Amino acid sequence: MAKARAIVKRLKAVRNIRKITRTMELIATARFKKAMDRATEAKAYTQKLSEIVADLSAAQLRFTHPLLQPHETDRRGVLLVLTANRGMCGGYNANVLRLAMQRIGEYRTAGRELVLEVSGRRGLAYMKFQRQSVDRRYLQFEDKPRFDEVEQIADRYINDYIKGHIDRVDVAYTRFESASKQRAVVDTLLPIERIDQGRGEAGGHDFEFLPSPAEILQELVPAAFKARLFKCFLDAAVSEQIARMVAMKRATENAAEMIHTLSLQYNRARQTQITAELSEIIGGAAALE
Amino acid sequence: MATDRRLRLVIVTPETTLLDQDIRSVRFPLFDGQMGVLPGRAPLVGKLGYGELRYHADDGEHALFIDGGFVQIKGSVVSILTGRAIPVEAIDRSAVEAALEEARLRRALTDEELAEKQRDQQRARAMLALVRGR
Numbered sequence: 001m002a003k004a005r006a007i008v009k010r011l012k013a014v015r016n017i018r019k020i021t022r023t024m025e026l027i028a029t030a031r032f033k034k035a036m037d038r039a040t041e042a043k044a045y046t047q048k049l050s051e052i053v054a055d056l057s058a059a060q061l062r063f064t065h066p067l068l069q070p071h072e073t074d075r076r077g078v079l080l081v082l083t084a085n086r087g088m089c090g091g092y093n094a095n096v097l098r099l100a101m102q103r104i105g106e107y108r109t110a111g112r113e114l115v116l117e118v119s120g121r122r123g124l125a126y127m128k129f130q131r132q133s134v135d136r137r138y139l140q141f142e143d144k145p146r147f148d149e150v151e152q153i154a155d156r157y158i159n160d161y162i163k164g165h166i167d168r169v170d171v172a173y174t175r176f177e178s179a180s181k182q183r184a185v186v187d188t189l190l191p192i193e194r195i196d197q198g199r200g201e202a203g204g205h206d207f208e209f210l211p212s213p214a215e216i217l218q219e220l221v222p223a224a225f226k227a228r229l230f231k232c233f234l235d236a237a238v239s240e241q242i243a244r245m246v247a248m249k250r251a252t253e254n255a256a257e258m259i260h261t262l263s264l265q266y267n268r269a270r271q272t273q274i275t276a277e278l279s280e281i282i283g284g285a286a287a288l289e
Numbered sequence: 290m291a292t293d294r295r296l297r298l299v300i301v302t303p304e305t306t307l308l309d310q311d312i313r314s315v316r317f318p319l320f321d322g323q324m325g326v327l328p329g330r331a332p333l334v335g336k337l338g339y340g341e342l343r344y345h346a347d348d349g350e351h352a353l354f355i356d357g358g359f360v361q362i363k364g365s366v367v368s369i370l371t372g373r374a375i376p377v378e379a380i381d382r383s384a385v386e387a388a389l390e391e392a393r394l395r396r397a398l399t400d401e402e403l404a405e406k407q408r409d410q411q412r413a414r415a416m417l418a419l420v421r422g423r
Contacts, residue, residue, distance in 0.1 A: 209333075219357075
């Protein structure tokens with residue numbers, strides 16, 4: 001009976017695990033929908049911003065802003081790494097961290113100074129393991145990043161960049177491309193290379209600008225940067241939920257498969273045992289005759 | 290301009306589209322003072338200040354606090370882009386008072402710090418004025 005019992009025990013354990021992963025999958029699905037809604041709602045703001053940029057570009061002005069100009073020397077950069085607070089999401093954290101480590105390596109070999117900022121418990125644990133000193137840590141970003149919180153970070157970057165304390169801001173995160181495709185990337189957010197322009201219906205409207213196109217742009221550039229940084233956080237949140245959903249779905253399927261093979265094994269073991277017992281009885285009876 | 294008597298107000302923050310509604314008129318703070326918009330306004334792009342946005346809709350008058358940003362008027366649509374928009378009823382008075390106190394006591398040594406301090410103070414006062422008026 002020993003083998004069959006052991007298999008029953010394992011079977012029970014696997015069934016429990018399947019229950020857990022299945023629940024986690026459902027939770028991730030619900031959270032993904034919420035995060036996705038937030039991301040779609042946030043799109044309206046970026047769209048409007050780029051529309052205004054298009055309207056302004058009709059005003060034909062030459063224009064510079066400190067955030068648009070690369071610094072002459074590129075000595076000190078910020079790398080912001082966005083990871084999850086929790087695991088159980090497949091390669092989501094590992095992919096981002098691999099890219100981040102690559103970028104850190106580039107900085108070290110070039111002898112440039114690096115300010116490392118990490119969001120998410122997973123990333124922090126990894127950096128500790130790699131013996132990288134983390135300058136700032138964020139744990140408050142769960143699956144619903146708030147604009148207020150992101151804005152504080154953005155404001156600090158803007159100030160530091162304008163004052164010349166930092167020469168570049170990179171963000172390592174998972175970009176959401178579609179529901180079936182997310183990719184870990186390192187994006188350069190500062191200096192801003194260009195500001196996206198919406199579909200400008202040129203000449204359609206003759207806008208009045210208050211106070212002036214230049215001053216509006218002055219204000220618009222930081223707003224565009226903040227919106228972009230916020231989008232990084234939103235993308236990371238959505239991608240995390242998708243990654244967790246997929247990972248848990250796979251885990252559930254694997255558990256189901258395991259239950260199948262284990263039941264087969266159990267049946268076989270049980271049968272062998274019965275056969276053995278029968279032959280023992282028959283053997284015993286035969287010996288008595 | 291008797292052709293188009295409709296006016297649509299869209300308020301977008303980075304997090305969400307807060308409002309998308311047909312209205313009769315709207316008043317909001319521009320960088321240098323209040324501005325009122327009635328249907329048929331010429332196209333405009335402007336920089337916003339902080340303060341009270343008040344609009345008349347069919348179901349009455351509503352007020353929000355908005356915190357900088359931009360306005361775009363195009364055809365019959367008024368789009369307000371702002372970092373934060375809080376309905377007046379939702380403003381937490383004690384939090385605003387604390388913010389004002391903090392800004393008032395903050396040490397400002399450089400020009401930028403001073404500008405920031407003044408800006409924060411003015412913003413808190415504007416918010417407080419709204420709360421008292423309600």
